[in-house]
Amino acid sequence: MYVANTYLATTAEAMRASYDCERCQGSALADVTVVGQGYAEAPFFIGQKAAAAHAAKAATEALPAALERTLGLAGCPHCGACDPEQVKKAKLDAGLHRAGGNP
Numbered sequence: 001m002y003v004a005n006t007y008l009a010t011t012a013e014a015m016r017a018s019y020d021c022e023r024c025q026g027s028a029l030a031d032v033t034v035v036g037q038g039y040a041e042a043p044f045f046i047g048q049k050a051a052a053a054h055a056a057k058a059a060t061e062a063l064p065a066a067l068e069r070t071l072g073l074a075g076c077p078h079c080g081a082c083d084p085e086q087v088k089k090a091k092l093d094a095g096l097h098r099a100g101g102n103p
Ligand SMILES: [Zn+2]
Pocket: 021, 022, 023, 024, 025, 026, 076, 077, 078, 079, 080, 081
């Protein structure tokens, strides 16, 4: 039988980032609150401190990708276009979550 302690860490950070639109070449500054999550587990309850630290580190490391995603899905303030790559990733993630049984 496999048992483990699981750790989920969430971190949020307010960031100011440049938004550059590939469609209209417009740019703007955006104030964004970005949320990152990290997950780790300690199998058979071994290394629980390390797993907690790993989850926290992973949450912090997830922030740049979350910023890119948030900006891409927010849309351009000039022409309204969203980043097609971020839209595609979001759709894939939604599909994967549905396939995994989460609504
Ligand atoms: Zn634009």
